[in-house]
Every structure is written in C-alpha cells, then in structure tokens.
Amino acid sequence: MSERFDPSLADGRWQRVWDERQCFRADDASAKPRSYVLEMFPYPSGRIHIGHVRNYTMGDVLARFRRMQGYEVLHPMGWDAFGMPAENAAMEKNVHPGGWTRANIATMKAQLKRLGFALDWSREFATCDPEYYGQEQALFLDLYAAGLVYRKESAVNWDPVDQTVLANEQVIDGRGWRSGALVEKRKLSQWFLKITDFAEELLEGLQSLDTWPEKVRLMQENWIGKSQGMQFRFAGSNFDGGIEVYTTRPDTIFGASFVAVAAEHPLAQGLASNAAHAFIEECRRGGTTAAELETAEKLGFDTGLKVAHPLLPGTELPVYIANFVLMDYGTGAIMAVPGHDQRDFDFARKYHLPIIRVVAASTEDADRPFGDEAEAGDGVLVHSDFITGMRVAEAKAAVIARAEAEDWGQGQTVWRLRDWGVSRQRYWGTPIPFIHCAACGVVPVPKAQLPVTLPEDVDFSSPGNPLLRHPTWKHVSCPDCGGPATRETDTLDTFVDSSWYFLRFASQPADKPFDPAEIARWLPVAQYIGGIEHAILHLLYARFWTRALKRIGKIDIAEPFASLFTQGMVTHETYARTDPSNGQPIYFSPAEVARSGDGATLIADGEAVEIGRVIKMSKSKKNVVDPDEIVAKYGADAVRWFMLSDSPPERDLPWSEAGIEGCARFVQRLWRLCGQYDAAAQGENPALDRKRDQTVAAIAADIEALSFNKAVARIYELTAAVEKAPASASRSAAIRALLLVTAPMMPHLAEELWAQIGNSGLIAEAAWPAVDPALLVEDEVTVAVQVKGKLRDTLTVAKGTPSATLEALALASDKVQRALDGAAVKKVIVVPDRLVNLVA
C-alpha cells in the first residue's frame, strides 16, 4: 500500500469500473423497492459551475445511500438544451446553436464524470433531441385536443432593432437589454396553456407537499393568489350603463365613498375631454419599477360621472380614474372604502372625499375618528344598515347573499395566476406543431408527421426569427385540405421542456412520450433537489403539466415531486483594490491572490488586496473557482467532501482554500488509518463497538434528513475514536463500517480501500451496515448536577440509576456542598439519566 492516496489514478480507474459494470443502471424490472432521486438538470451553458457540483453531490450521496439500503434507485441526468444563450452564441460567434449546445454537453458530461456521480447515463437525453421534443409536440397536441391549449391575441414586448420578442426580465428601463432600443408593445397571436383551470388544485395540492420547504409553498401560494370577494355592478346615474367592480370587502359597502377605474378601463378610454386624455397619458408614463411604485403618489381624475349606491337609494358616488387601479386584475374598477383600505384612504385625503367608519372594535366605538391610517382589520360593522353589529366574516356573507338575491352582484373568486403564454419567436426551441391554412384555419400537425424538426440550415446573420425567413421550411400543404399552408414558426417556452423531463427519464419508448405503467413504477420523484430560483416558475409549471396529463388520462399521479429540497449557493470571498482613477473596485480572482491568516496579497506584486464580503460566485466579481481545476488539484472525493461539510445544505457554503485543503487532509487520514487494518486482529472493544453502531445509525438518520454536515462531523468523530483504539477485531470491524458509511460521500477512496482491505466486490454494491439495537443504548451516562440551575458537578453512573440514588450522590459531592454553602435544599428535580437540580 502506497503512502498516499492518489486520486489522479484512482478516480478514473473506479469511474471506468462503475461504467463497465453498469453499476448505476436502474433496472425497470427490479423487484426491490424503488427510489427516484433527481437533481434539476443543467442548462448546457459551457462548463459546470461549482453550484452544480454541490447540487449533484447531495443527490449522489442520497442515491448511493438508498442503493446501499437495498432500493432500486433511478438517478438520471440530462440536458435542458434549448434556449436563448445558444442563439446568442450563434449570432456572436457564427456557430450553429445545435453544434454549440452539443459541444457544451460533451464538455460538461466529461466534467460530471470526473466527479464520480452514480448516474444512470443510459437514460441521458437532451431536450433538443428530436426524439424528445417530438414527443413533447405529441403531448402538446393531446392537451390541445383536450381544450387545455388555445390561441389568443396578447401584447408582447417587441424589440424593433433585434426584431424579437423580449421577456419582461429582458426589458430594462423600457429598453431591450441587448439592443438598447425602446421596446414597443405589440399584439401578437400567441399560444397559451390553461394553467388557470388548475389554479384551485395547484393551490390545494400544496397542502399535501408537506416535505417541501415552507418558503416555496408560500411563494407558490402567493403566485397563484386566490382572493375571494364579490363582483357587483354600480348603475350609472348620469350616464348609460354602469361599472362592474370587484371587492374582497363586500362588508364595507356602506363605507364606499367613490368608485375608481383604471386608466385603461373602457369607461376612461371613452371619455372625450382633453383633460381626461392628458391624465390617462400621465398614468401610462408612470414608471413601473419597484422604487417608483413605492414612492408613487395616488393620483386621480374626477370624470364627472356618478353612480348609484346599490344599497343606499338616492346616494350617488363620484367616479374617478385612479393611477393605482390595475386593469388586469379583477374588473379594472373598484369601490373605494377609505376608512378600511390604505390606498383609498390616501386618495380620499388628497381629494377631500368622505372617510366613513363602517368597522369598529365595538358598536360603542362607532364614531371614533380615524388616525393617520386606514383600519383594515377585523371588527364589528357599524353605520351599516342591516349588517350593523355583525362581525366582518358574517357581514361579507350577508352582503353577498343580498346582492345575489337582488341580482346586482355575486360572490366571486379572483386569481392572480394568468394562463401560461408559451409562444416564443425564436429558433432554438421546440417547434409548435400547427399549420396555418387560409381555408381551414389553424390545423394540428397529424401525429404521424411528428416530430416537426428544426431545419439545420439557418441564418443568424440578421435579426429576427430564422424560422420565419427560412426559404422553404414553413411552406407545407394543409393536412386537411391539401392546399398551400404555412407552419407555425413560434417555438415553445423552454419551461415546457423542463415540465415533463422527469417522466421521460423514467420511461422512454420510441413510439410515445412514456409508458404509463413504467411511470407508475418510478414516480413520483422521491427527492428532488435544486436551486430556490426555480421555486415558482419551473416547479409550478411541472406541477401543472403533471396534473394536466393526469386529467387527460395519460398518467395517474397528481404531484411529480414528493419531496423537494432547495440547496444554498456556493459563495466566496472577493478580493479587490480601488481604482484610483475612478474609485471603482478592481477585482482579482482567488488564483491571483495569496491568502494567509487574516490578510491577502496579490501574487503579482506582493502588495495587499482588500478582502471583501463573502458573496455568490460570479464572473464579474471574479470570485469563482473552476470545478475542473479543483478536482485536478485535490481529487473528486475531497471536493465532494467539502461540498457536504460544515454548512447545512440549505444555507450558503463559503468556499475556501483552507477548507478544501482540510478535506484533502482527511482523505489521506482515512487512507493511513486503513493502512493499519488487520483482518486477523483479535479481541473485543465494547466501547468502540458501541460507538461504531451509534455512529452508523446516526449517519443514516442524518442522510435521510439531508443533514450532510452532521453526518460528516460524525465520520470525523468515529475516525478519531478508531485511531485511538488499539488493534482488535472490534477496531477492524469499525474500519469496515467507517468505509461503508463514507462510501456515498467519497466513493473513489472508499472503493480503493475496500479493495485494499481484501473485499472482492465493489463497495458501490455493498449493503449499508446493520446495527445492533442493543448497542445503540448507552449503559453508562453522565448526569449533570446543578445547584439552582447552575452546573456544579457531573456524575458518571449506570444508566437507569434510581432518582433517590442520584440525589444522594449529588448531595455527597464536595463541589455541590461548597456551592450550597450550608443552605438547606428546598426542592430537588431529578431527570433520570440526565440531571439533578438542587434548589436551595
């Protein structure tokens, strides 16, 4: 056995062995219990990031652990391969998006392989494979047939220079992020998925996801945004027609003092006066950034129109156009109750409108004046005719009942969630499988003609969608009438691609998207791991897609991810100097800096650099480390070990050179320890046996809970205990156990040592060590002795020592007597096996 473990030789050797023996191939026919462990698949941007390493290491530990526990594990990997960066690269570097993507996949796959992840590569696919996106087109057609896909005119952000549609995130201060051109609003006919049909069940389904982070569930809940209230009609009293408004507080209807409509509301748009037009224009110019909204003043315009209050005959309310009313929520018009809504309150103060109290703490408080704020809380209705004296909830129901009985309004649920627009005017995505025919309209591509593949010969030299200007691709004959027709040139949002990839991993027949029986065997995903940035869109879309497929009878599960875990980021110190010419920081990469103690110097000139905050790794701050470089320098296991150590997995992990060196040292420490392994050693060490089984059991619990940092600490403890113990059969057994529990985390080292100590099989295929339940219970315990709650002594006694004995032992202690200082003991609290507290 050589003196040091050499990962540069061992890592590759074991990776090849695992590959050759197909150790991590999931067997569809297995009779074992199954476990599907999945990490969010990467976008092939070029190289893997340290964040991927952390994400995939966590999943890998869980997958390997489950395998050792006797599960048939599905742990696949693939590529979220469509998207804008490939097109941007095509435009900038004059390469084909497909070629660029494939090259990136090859690079990143090799990088992942060097980390030794226990992945079933036989199921690998990229979403840009026609075999995948063709099946996606088939599913899209199925959803269309079921009425869950439709087309409508919708406004988009149009960049007139790049000739492209921009996502909201790509519009910065009203200009295209790439071209800098002023963005226009354009109406385009776009494809939508009816996610709003599922709003209620997507919301209710969150209840069942009790192992999802509370934070994610809350974010989704807010995004879906259910609100219950009443929609009703104010009849115009000096104009024809009326105004439909929506409110969540029908109970406060007697406190309404005006009605407000959005600037885009048809009623506002229909006004003839120049002043009205000027005001509407002013509203449109108003900024929409968060900062602007926060300071935005409530502005209004009195239209001169009046409406009749439905419950107060003879009472008329003025109609304002207000800048705080949104056209795309509710009906775009509100009843304003200044006393009990802060916005209405601000507005009423400004325009000297009545502020009427209709909710108070009690009926005696009915005429208490308002302070500086509206009172939106619960209470008792006052000054409110037939609902006076009711509590808010009761009054809401009473007003709705009255409105429905008299037919001027009804209870109404309003959602914030909007239907999912999936059209993208881009090349590098899944072609939407429809054909436009002048005679037949919009016609689905017959399934037999799928996949509708992307043309290879595309031109990125001018802006706009290459599919639109391709000379031949879009020209086809109509599947219905055979006449000349054109293909849809929009492609699908890439979130569609990631909404069902987890199903395709579990089952990938050639002739259909998946086999329902195979899906039933593997799904739902037992543990899904990824970044918090996908808390809403990806996770909501995947949940929707799964439910939609269930509704149309394709699968039998409603929720795709039984358990979700969102891991923290990998962070790093920043190193910078201030540029004297402009006061801006100049950043240096960790490789350019020598770190020592609490300072750092630039290697190039030996002068000090400032150590900045520990923040997310980013290219602009240069605080990045490259996974390849650190794997080459320290070996895959040290890197994996670092990813699991110290920080709890949901929190940020600060990368440090000292930290990874500590991990590399531990790799060698285990290596040396196993060098002392003696298969023939005799003799027992009961204390070590106990420590071994307790540690094994605790680590299993820690991995189950994804508390990898705690599992790592326990491995350190067991290692120290084994190092101190003299040779014995117990010590040899402890070394074997140590290797087995370390194997999911440092598989190459464990594999190498497993073979060294004389095992013929692979540790990757070994079983998790069994523990003796009797050994998990301590036979000797340390009992704390307190005087008035302060620790004064400890006792080491047999477990189960009677309380009376403990009390006597405590009183016999010199330290206790000194602390009591002659005072009489008034009360004694004994917690068996834990503590004695003497109260003087």
Added chain:
RNA sequence: GCGGACGUGGCGGAAUGGUAGACGCAGGGGACUUAAAAUCCCUUGAGCUUAGCUCGUGCGGGUUCGAGUCCCGCCGUCCGUACCA
C-alpha cells in the same frame, strides 16, 4: 409596505426545554526532522483577585427548578414580493 428566514467563539457551524460551543477551519505551544513538507501531541469563548470564580447564544422583558431553544416587544441582516381592491 407586506410575507418569510436567520442572528451562537476569529470563521463555517453543533445542541428532543436539561453539562452551550460537537465537528471542521484558522490561531498558539510542543514533538519528529540537518531543514522543510507531511504527521503526531497539547491548547484555544471572555474576564478575574486563576486549586477556583464570574460573565457569556443580537437587545429588553416574561414563563420555568432550569431558556440558544417557549412567549411578548424591539434591533439588525438576507431572501421573496409588490398599488392584487
């Protein structure tokens, strides 16, 4: 503004209401070595009148025999969100 999470040594962090600081990093001292690396041993919350004692988990209260943990009120940091009627 609203919602959420978090706040413990020099740092990352442990701790079913029961011995605060496990484990790692960094620091200090020593051993081995011609020397270095590697390794091993000891030590490391603060203070004090140092066989010991006092203080100590963001701040102020409270509940309890006992609070990092539970309750009330603040402060700070981070994340999400935004005029949603």
